[in-house]
Amino acid sequence: MNQAVEIRQHNAITTARYEYSELQLDIFLYLLSMLKRDKKDEIYEIVVKDLSTMTGKEYKYGYLRKATEEMGSRMFEISTSKSYEQIWMFQRVKYVIGEGRIEVRFSDDIKPYLFDLKDNFTSFELYAALRLGSKYAKRIYAICSQWKDKRQTQTFSLNEFKKMLFLLDDKGNEQFERLSDFKRYVLDASVKQINQRTDLEISYTLGKRGRSFDSVTFDVKAQPLAVVLPTKEEAAKTQTTLGGVSDAQYQNVRLLLENWNIKRADVISQIMNSAELIKEVNKFAYELQTGKVKVEKNVAGYLLTRLGLKQPKGVKNG
DSSP: OOOOOEEEEEHHHHTOBOOOOHHHHHHHHHHHHHOOTTOTTOOEEEEHHHHHHHHTOOOOHHHHHHHHHHHHHOOEEEEOSSOEEEEOSEEEEEEETTTTEEEEEEOTTTHHHHHOOTTOEEEEEHHHHHTOOSHHHHHHHHHHHHTTTTTBOOOEEHHHHHHHTTSBOTTOOBSOOSHHHHIIIIIIHHHHHHHHHSSEEEEEEEEEETTEEEEEEEEEEEOOOSOOOOOHHHHHHHBOSSTTOBHHHHHHHHHHHHHTTOOOHHHHHHHHTOHHHHHHHHHHHHHHHHTSSOOOSOHHHHHHHHTTSSOOTTOOOO
């Protein structure tokens, strides 16, 4: 099921140096979606069945145990103008045998970066992040989400950017030494996934100093998701005045109509004031992206006909 759930993480975590696998990032993202700001000292649960539903993946407990074990030993390196910190995620992880639950207690040092966000946070769509298929794409998606309102990220030095992704250590050991490999396996692959599967459309530019490339900048703009179907809990929290329609669904349809060049004010008003039509537009977008429906040209005309807002060709008023 697609999840219309926005999650937030501290900007210091977004740009920290750390190495999590794809599975570990999925666990981290799931936990972020569970956080309650007024319950810092709570024990949080990972329900394995729910995690599988959200990601579309099956998890063996051996892999989960190894993943959380390594998360306990892998640190976040957080640098500010005043300090450099090494922080670990968990104080304790408990597997409840036979119940498919994992209980997690966060370390005291990580809590300010999970709960005390104030205005210093990055927000992004949980489901979009979960359906990205590589750890690099997940990290780059979060980084670009931090800058989506400004439409362009800061310019990162290539070395610092690689260190953020744990591709380069302080001793100069590098995972992708050739720029062509770094572009192919990290930048290009991530850009393709993000553009196909998330609410962002991004591109990047490599900057030169002399004859060598030494920096990277991302251009970022919003795009509609294929479809947004909220969980029951989230729909209750973010429901618009239209019954059964979440704010995420509503805003997604606005983006879709703009993307398909539907501009007539009366048509837009009719769609945006109908819960049924909003749901149908989201459904159509999902079918279009997944190939269930194929429209080679004039997507707008096809959609309006499907919604009953335009007569099919060859049909005249009696």
